[in-house]
Amino acid sequence: MDCPRLAGTIHFYQFARGPCPDMRFSRMVSKTLRSDPPDAETASHRLLLRAGLIHQVAAGVYSYLPLALRSLRKIENIIRKEMDAAGGQELMMPALQPEELWEQTGRREAFGDNMFSLEDRRGRPMVLAPTHEEVITNLVKANVQSYRDLPLILYQIQTKFRDEPRPRAGLVRVREFDMKDAYSFNADESSLDESYQAMAQAYRNIFRRCGLPVLMAEADSGAIGGKDSHEFLLATNTGEDTVITCPSCNYTANAEKAESTYPEVEAEPEQALEEVSTPGIKTIAGLAEFLDVPESKTLKAVFYMSDGEPVFVTIRGDLDVNEVKLKNALQSHDLRLAEDEEVKAAGLVAGSASAIGLTDIKRVADVSITSGSNFVVGANKPDTHFHGANYPRDFQADLITDIALAQPGQLCPRCGHVLDSTKGIEVGHIFKLGTFFSEVLGADFLDAEGQQHPIIMGCYGIGVGRLLAAAVEQNNDDNGIVFPAPIAPYQAHLVGLNIATEEVAEAADKLYQELQDAGIEVLYDDREDAAAGVKFNDADLLGLPVRLVVSPRNLKAGVVEIKGRADAEAGSVPLGGVEEAVRDRLAAASEWYLL
RNA sequence: CGGGGUGUAGCCCAGCGGUAGGGCGCCUGCUUUGGGAGCAGGAGGUCGGGAGUUCGAUUCUCCCCACCCCGACCA
The missing domain is CATH 3.30.930.10 (Bira Bifunctional Protein; Domain 2)
Structure with a gap:
């Protein structure tokens, strides 16, 4: 259909109002999708696609449609x-840079395959930064x-x-x-x-x-x-x-x-190291249950490969290893869990390993091993553990530091409150x-x-x-996006119902013009062929902060319906008071972040 | 890179060894209009690509590609 405000004036609008002029829905390039895209599992992915804000070009590469760009x-x-x-x-x-620049700092290698690289016509290696x-x-x-x-x-x-x-x-x-x-x-x-x-x-x-x-x-x-x-x-x-x-x-x-900190394990007199049979026990949970001791009275052994070198890590049984802390402690460039063959090659018995008697492998331990006593640990032979292991009497480490993963339920390192x-x-x-x-x-x-x-x-x-x-991930509901007003593509969504009737078209066009003149960004749903339900659903899906409805019913009463996207109920304002009402709504919606 | 899954019309999907179908959307006309309307007519497809088996492959086999999810990865 005709778009009188745009016909012949594209250039004027581009220069006068930036790349995105105020918009009539009937002229908008993007379409809303009627159903959820099946491949999109997170809310933001689903809603950005469904509302027509983005369009996928390749894995991790998107076009940004006018709504998203705004x-x-x-x-x-x-x-x-x-x-x-x-x-x-x-x-x-520039995004395009000579690869040589990255070789000077050693980051060409550090980024590795994460960096896009190409050659120019002379064969000079280039990268995309x-x-x-x-x-x-x-x-x-x-x-x-x-x-x-x-x-x-x-x-x-x-x-x-x-x-x-x-x-x-x-x-x-x-x-x-x-x-x-x-x-x-x-x-x-x-x-x-x-x-x-x-x-x-x-x-x-x-x-x-x-x-x-x-x-x-x-x-x-x-x-x-x-x-x-x-x-x-x-x-x-x-x-x-x-x-x-x-x-x-x-x-x-x-x-x-x-x-984080965790409750101290009560110190006990050191007991003698004693071998116990633990047939088929491979996990800390299983071990704790089998021997009827708390997990905090066991030690866990984990095997890593750090820049090609095997590392034996010990941590209290109720804690987990924080691999970032471990990597930093080792000053490692490449840290990963060891594979089964590497564990075997190092002579370790998965499920029953401990630092006891180990000397020909790098040993790292979490500080947690120093505060408990009489731990249950692996005996370095299948189906067997020790009872009564104590640091440093029975085992040592080359490096002892904090490599524990902080977990909710543990205690704040600053104030001791539960995290x-x-x-x-x-x-x-x-x-x-x-x-x-x-x-x-x-x-x-x-x-x-x-x-x-x-x-x-x-x-x-x-x-x-x-x-x-x-x-969007943070601000949505069952019906769609609920845009925070400052970053919404438009501030208001003007819906004309029964827009084919002359009075509605006139009133809605007039309101559209007035709001724009007042500096309010409006998306105007002027579609003649869309049913009321379609328009309401699209408005909810796009999630602009304020929705205005012009309809025969409202016109007869001399009002325009107004509803905030997050509101449960709609209200109405007299035709002359729409601009002020919209400003009030926007101000109310932004109260907390303008403080 | 390992594991799993999916590729058929703009979108969502069904189908099958005999040359392709539904819903939505789209076009034309009529009707309709407050929460995804109705009727009638119509347009739109290298069935992801290649090879093989077969008289014949969208369907079976193999290879490849793309995309999604989990993991690895993410100065």
Whole structure:
């Protein structure tokens, strides 16, 4: 059908109002799906596809349709404002980069198959960048020579590429994605800390202004780099990460990093080491039951391969190994569970192994083994265990440190309260990098005394597309998305019922125009051939914050129906008062995050 | 990379050794309009790709590819 406001004026709208003009439903490219896409299992994947926001091109590669793009732009603009307010300068760096650049820092090998690579026409190896530390460090190296040029915070919002082993859950883990990455450059540690704190505060502001409650969690800082690292996560049922939280003192940490304490096992007089027959017992649970001892009175043996070397790990039976902590403790590049043949080759008896008598293999133990006594441990022969094993009398380790996985129900390391846990999607990560990149690439500055130092760096990322997915994951109901108002593609969904009748068409068109003139973003369902039920269901599915209904019934009463997406019941307002009512609704919906 | 699953119309799916069907959507007309309407007519398919078996393969066999889920992986 005709679209008078668009006909012949496409260019005007593109320039006057950005790439996405206000929209009539009948002209919108995307279609809503009547049924759930069968392959999409998580809520955000299902709803983003079904509502017509995204379209899959390949595994982990999506097109973003106009509705999604509007939402992404809103998120980006919130990010821009906060980054600028924190002193950031926006720039843009290339996604296409020479592979050589990555070889200089050793990260070509570190990223391995996770990096997309290609050749240009001259056969020169190129990569698609997964992140931009190399490029930005060189850029700063060329532009900064003095402490007077520091500190500096630079950021970009750009497409990143990572050839993930397993893309999943729609926009949650993809191979091409929109990301904001920022980098700080400082002359000393306290200045780095100031930049880090400024970014942390900017992040809190960003998520609040997006209408999204966020968890800021202590995080593992990984192979490269410094002391501090925090993740920002949205709590969702389907998150990839587990966060340990303390309801009392607000200690919050990724389970990869989290510490915990657990009740001390009562110390007993040491008993003699005594062999017991345990036929067919291979697990801690089975052992504890068979011998009628608590699991905390047993020791668990786990076998790993660390950079090709077998490692024997001992931990108290009621605890589990945190592989990230173990990897860090070993300074290992590649850590994995040992396979059966490797266990046999090392002369170990799976199910009945212990450190007793072991000397020709690297032994790591969790600190938990030092606080208990008279443990049940493996006897290093089949179907046999020892009773009364004690550290260090009966066994030792080459390295004893905290390698235990924190679990809900254990106690907070700060205040002793019982810990809780939640699943979440990581949407941001901030990080003190230190001088790794500036040293390798020679980004130095002269201090006030004329001394040369490597610039101290930090990096700060937000996954924009993933934030959209996480927002939908966190905000939906049986009927569809419930968009937080600040990142909704449009603020209002104007539905015309019986729109073929002249009075309704006139009134709805007029209202559409008035709302736009008032600066309210409106999606106008002007379809003549869609039944009322279709329109209501589509409105619920898209989940815009405010729904307005113009119909013969409402017109007769001189009103327009108004309903917030999250409201149970609709209300009505006089025709003249719609704009104000919409503003009230939007303001009410955003009360908490505008505080 | 290991395990499991799926590829048939824009979407969801059925089917079968004899050359393809339903629902939704789409087009035309009529009728209808407050929570996924009705009637009539119509368009739309290299049945993921290749090879093999067969008189004949969408169907059986083998190989490959793509996608989904679980795991590994995720500075």
